[in-house]
Amino acid sequence: MTFYEDVRAECADGVPAGAYADADFAHYVYLSRDGPYALSCSLDGERRLKAVSKAVPLFSWDEREMAQDWAVRFDGLPDDRPLRAQHGEMPAARIASGDGIMRFVVGPVHAGIIECGRFTFSSGGETVVHLDAQLGYAHRGVERALVGAPAVQAASKVARICGGCSAARSYAYALALEALAGVEPEPEIDLARLIAAELERAYNHLADLAASASGAGYAVGFARGMALKERAMRLSRFAYGHRLLFDAIAPGGLGRRVLEDRVQLGTELAEFDRDVHAYVKSLFANTSMTSRWERAGVVAPETLQAFGAVGPAVRAGGGSIDVRAFVPYGAYRRFSPTVARAAASDAFARAEVKRDELLESLLLIRRALHELGNASLPPPQFVEPQPGMALKVVEGPRGTEFVAVHVGQGSRIERIHVISASYRNWPLVARAMDNNIVPDFPLVNKSFNLCYACADR
Amino acid sequence: MFRTSIGIRHLVCGSCNGCEHEMNALNNTFYDITQDGWDLVASPRHADVVTVTGPMTDAMRMAAKSTLEAVPQPSVVVAIGDCATGEGPWQSAPAGAGAGIELGADVLVRGCPPAPDEIRAGLRAAAELLDSRRSRGHG
Secondary structure, X not given: OOHHXXXXXXXXXXXXXXXXXXXXXXXXXXXXXXXXXXXXXXXXXXXXXXXXXXXOHHHHHHHHHHHHHHOOEEEOOXXXXXXXXXXXXXXXXXXXXXXXXXXXXXXXXXXXXXXXXXXXXXXXXXXXXXXXXEOOOOOOOHHHHOXXXXXXXXXXXXXXXXXXXXXXHHHHHHHHHHHHHOOOOOHHHHHHHHHHHHHHHHHHXXXXXXXXXXXXXXXXXXXXXXHHHHHHHHHHHHHHOOOOOOOOEEOOEEOOOOOOOHHHHHHHHHHHHXXXXXXXXXXXXXXXXXXXXXXXXXXXXXHHHHOOOOHHHHHOOOOOOOXXXXXXXXXXXXXXXOOOOOOOXXXXXXXXXXXXXXXXXXXXXXXXXXXXXXXXXXXXXOOOOOOEEEEEEEEEOOEEEEEEEEEXXXXXXXXXXXXXXXXXXXXXXXXXXXXXXXXXXXXXXXXXXXXXXHHHO | OOOOOEEEEEEEOOOOOHHHHHHHHOOOOOOOHHHHOEEXXXXXXXXXXXXXXXXXXXXXXXXXXXXXXXXXXXOEEEEEOHHHHOOOOOOOOOOOOOHHHHOOOOEEEOOOXXXXXXXXXXXXXXXXXXXXXXXXXXX
């Protein structure tokens, strides 16, 4: 069988997750119940491959990126534009044409406090017939910048690739280096990492629910949600020394002294828990708002499948994969979460899934904190990654967060690649707008609430 | 009484979104900067102060300059966070050396990210600076 046939066949056995290249190889990444794995193919000589994205659209962004950054020459790439700007110039947007179709552009500077990206809408009257979401404006070249860096020290930079999913990425990166070093974190460390990861999910889901209320024009729902998000950030600072949990998780253990005053934390969490329950109850009882969420931004299950949707977005459309339950890691091996699911695949279903996950996160935090009790947290273990490649995945607030690290001599990074949940899901936001009205874009967009920084890197 | 009232336009030049989480916090009920007479505005044409984040990226450079050119004068530019002030993790990356440095920021707010109260202090300094520029008839 050719490599192309292998990659296609594997899509039936494993769950395809993305692809990337390095100087010598192309790697196609999958997830199974045994964990993530890659099929790799040498690029020597011509660097020529048959595009898989023609048959499996999920790989479209990945293959465009491989062509742009790693000079892989694909045959039959359905969209052969560079993924990002070249020499400061963004490739032309794809637009629909026809009688009465008009085009308008939003971005890369947005009206709110939002990251940079460009959305080109083609609409017939109010109805969107095509949306081209072009990202890459936040491309800093972090993967290139990390080449040659000492892998363990680079953890603080990996934590700063994206602010909204920092703990998840730090967690995946720590697992990767620990695997290459043959180090196993202690059970207490697993518990402290779980609490950090769930705090991150909680503040993100609160912000998403608040933003979805705002997208439906409900100011009180927005204000209450953002106040609760602020409290989650203050709890994160109190427990982990940083409002966005930067550096809380580090290779070998934790990045600093954390969870020092657990009695106070428990008291504040109990109050927080009560207020979050009251908030989501009142939010979802407001039917004049939730009816705005219904049938907005529907993505058909076959589209979710074709684009390899992850996280709450796929679980709101009948999907079932949550890495915490699918391939449990750390303390999730004992505290398996109930996987939140819905079927309607609209803005309402995505809000339902996030609500259920938020409440589950609070439950997991309480259980982990209880189990941890007064146990002292061991200092970081010595981690000396040996040459090799490690591929790890965790469930972040927006879905699967993959980190691939190739480490060379002297424990230095040879290649690092991030496949973020946002990178996977962005093409869906565009599809979710098909046949929706232009004024619903904020609502539909916020029902996904994806990051730009970890998609652009 | 309205001497230090300002309209603030936020400009993202490749930040990690951490600074944006903290800028957004300024609008929540804990910080509520409308009580200072401050407003986060949707257009640079409505702004007195521009806050910038990120190291600056190639793709954003032109849009960032156009945004600043659209702001009425006098104005003040505030660099928010270590990336923008030239002390962030990506200084050696292909990205730029700090959006605030490139765009000639008048006020630097350090931190990764700076806490909302630190951003508020930077905005206070920007409001005072703007007031002094106005009273000098600058711009």
